[in-house]
Amino acid sequence: MPLTLQRADLIRSANFIDGQWSSTQATLDVTDPATGELITRVPDSGAAEAAAALLAAHQAFASWKKVPAKQRAAIIKRWNDLVMAHQDDLGKLISREQGKPLAEGKGEVAYAASYIEWFGEEATRLNGEVIPAHVTGRKVFALKEPIGVVAAITPWNFPAAMIARKIAPALAAGCTVVCKPAEDTPLTSLALVHLANEAGVPPGVLNIVTASREKTPEVVDLWLDDSRVRKITFTGSTAVGKHLARRSADTLKKLSLELGGNAPFIVFEDADLDAAVDGVMAAKFRNGGQTCVSPNRLFVHRKVQDAFAQKLCARVEALNVGPASDAASQIGPMINARAVEKIERHVQDAVAQGAQLLTGGVRLTALGPNYYAPTVLMGVDPSMACSCEETFGPVAAMAVFDDEATVVAQANDTPFGLAAYFYSQDVRRIWRVAEALETGIVGINEGALASEAAPFGGVKESGYGREGSTHGLDDYTHTKYVCQGQLD
Numbered sequence: 490m491p492l493t494l495q496r497a498d499l500i501r502s503a504n505f506i507d508g509q510w511s512s513t514q515a516t517l518d519v520t521d522p523a524t525g526e527l528i529t530r531v532p533d534s535g536a537a538e539a540a541a542a543l544l545a546a547h548q549a550f551a552s553w554k555k556v557p558a559k560q561r562a563a564i565i566k567r568w569n570d571l572v573m574a575h576q577d578d579l580g581k582l583i584s585r586e587q588g589k590p591l592a593e594g595k596g597e598v599a600y601a602a603s604y605i606e607w608f609g610e611e612a613t614r615l616n617g618e619v620i621p622a623h624v625t626g627r628k629v630f631a632l633k634e635p636i637g638v639v640a641a642i643t644p645w646n647f648p649a650a651m652i653a654r655k656i657a658p659a660l661a662a663g664c665t666v667v668c669k670p671a672e673d674t675p676l677t678s679l680a681l682v683h684l685a686n687e688a689g690v691p692p693g694v695l696n697i698v699t700a701s702r703e704k705t706p707e708v709v710d711l712w713l714d715d716s717r718v719r720k721i722t723f724t725g726s727t728a729v730g731k732h733l734a735r736r737s738a739d740t741l742k743k744l745s746l747e748l749g750g751n752a753p754f755i756v757f758e759d760a761d762l763d764a765a766v767d768g769v770m771a772a773k774f775r776n777g778g779q780t781c782v783s784p785n786r787l788f789v790h791r792k793v794q795d796a797f798a799q800k801l802c803a804r805v806e807a808l809n810v811g812p813a814s815d816a817a818s819q820i821g822p823m824i825n826a827r828a829v830e831k832i833e834r835h836v837q838d839a840v841a842q843g844a845q846l847l848t849g850g851v852r853l854t855a856l857g858p859n860y861y862a863p864t865v866l867m868g869v870d871p872s873m874a875c876s877c878e879e880t881f882g883p884v885a886a887m888a889v890f891d892d893e894a895t896v897v898a899q900a901n902d903t904p905f906g907l908a909a910y911f912y913s914q915d916v917r918r919i920w921r922v923a924e925a926l927e928t929g930i931v932g933i934n935e936g937a938l939a940s941e942a943a944p945f946g947g948v949k950e951s952g953y954g955r956e957g958s959t960h961g962l963d964d965y966t967h968t969k970y971v972c973q974g975q976l977d
Contacts, residue, residue: 492585492814494578501679502529504538504699507545508692513538517701519676522588522822522859523812531675534698539667539708542696546638546665547717549693554635554663558613565609565660568688572602572653572681579680583649584813586674588821588859589776591813600939601653601681604957607941611962612661626977633966635663636743637719640712642733643678644724645671645824646779652678654941654956655722655745656685656695662965664720668697669708673824675699709733716740720965723747724781727905727950745954745964747781747946749879750907753900754784755922757893758792760912761934766800768936769885772910774808774863777820778883779828782908782930782938786869786876787887788896794889798867801885802848805863810853820883822859832861832882835875839886844868849883871902879905893918901927907947910936929955 503510513532520527580595620629641655659666670678682697700708712718713736720743721733727749734744756765773784789797811818823829836850849864863883869876875886890896910932911922923931929947932938944955954964
């Protein structure tokens with residue numbers, strides 16, 4: 490099944506600054522993780538390109554913020570229509586540069602479009618407040634205004650969804666944007682910006698520059714140091730998020746940080762085991778486990794551990810691993826060699842410390858350079874690397890527990906707090922555990938949590954701010970208090 494596009498012009502190999510496509514002398518290779526083959530080359534940008542993008546966004550903000558919300562909404566909705574009209578091509582592009590199976594690539598496009606559509610509709614509902622006056626003769630208002638230029642820094646694992654849920658609310662609120670996509674997957678982001686331009690986003694309102702891992706600090710630090718950038722929105726590692734927060738302090742930028750996770754998945758003794766296995770398959774093995782909300786630690790009650798493990802292994806062993814060009818593929822390649830090396834290190838460390846390897850645990854080199862077999866481990870403990878670090882791969886690492894209080898304490902024993910999942914049929918337990926878990930997202934008898942209408946984000950070292958929902962739109966605004974007197 491060839492991954493050729495109907496619209497070849499969706500593959501862009503240039504920066505988009507002030508409504509124009511522009512190149513640089515230095516370039517960055519974009520390769521197919523399934524084969525290692527070159528797809529195309531994009532600019533390896535630096536401070537000059539970052540500065541040009543920022544200038545364009547700063548100048549465009551003065552006019553864009555004044556565009557009536559209904560007109561902004563119409564442009565954003567046209568963008569949504571174009572994204573969905575090109576769902577097949579965009580899905581193929583995601584699969585080519587990121588590696589996920591084609592069905593998942595197309596599904597991500599629909600997921601990305603749901604955010605564009607949602608925030609296009611919310612643009613006309615960015616309401617302020619009329620506050621009862623504290624004395625006679627006054628009117629008191631609270632107005633929501635766009636915060637200004639937004640710098641969006643997006644990850645490689647969901648190259649369409651992550652840029653959509655950052656840029657769409659920014660445009661809806663009346664902000665302008667400079668964006669730096671991940672070096673591994675810039676093509677999807679460039680294609681989405683191309684379609685936004687077709688939809689009528691004015692020049693300078695949306696700008697994107699690409700850069701290698703080595704030159705990314707040159708781009709991003711310029712935005713961090715410049716007071717004209719009023720907000721940073723970032724999805725990625727906690728270490729980078731902390732750098733962004735520190736570097737933004739001098740200009741007191743607003744930040745939305747969706748950072749690392751170490752999600753627990755708890756299976757209580759009264760759980761519906763078949764439903765719990767379905768939940769693990771949906772949450773753990775989507776995108777090959779390369780998602781920030783993937784369960785990293787599976788806690789299974791001793792009474793049901795063997796039955797659960799047997800059911801889970803049967804499902805995992807039935808997964809088809811292969812490239813997106815194979816329609817039967819359910820697990821694609823990992824994003825790059827570094828990712829495979831980390832997965833391998835975690836599995837080897839767990840086995841060396843006494844964990845039992847139930848299935849998988851090997852590289853699938855016959856398929857290509859970046860494939861790893863879906864894996865199930867049993868007998869994992871908190872000292873193992875796979876319990877302490879985010880594996881970001883198709884590894885289900887199980888630990889056993891005996892009582893509710895202990896497993897909740899173990900689930901919370903991490904500096905991270907993005908997502909958590911648990912399965913139980915006891916209504917009283919459900920509310921006790923949901924309230925006790927220290928995470929921003931909780932899935933109860935459910936492994937698929939994503940929704941454009943729900944607030945997405947974490948607590949502790951998983952970051953702050955929310956994406957999606959009305960809370961996600963508020964994060965692109967500030968509140969202005971207006972008091973008018975002498976009205977009596």
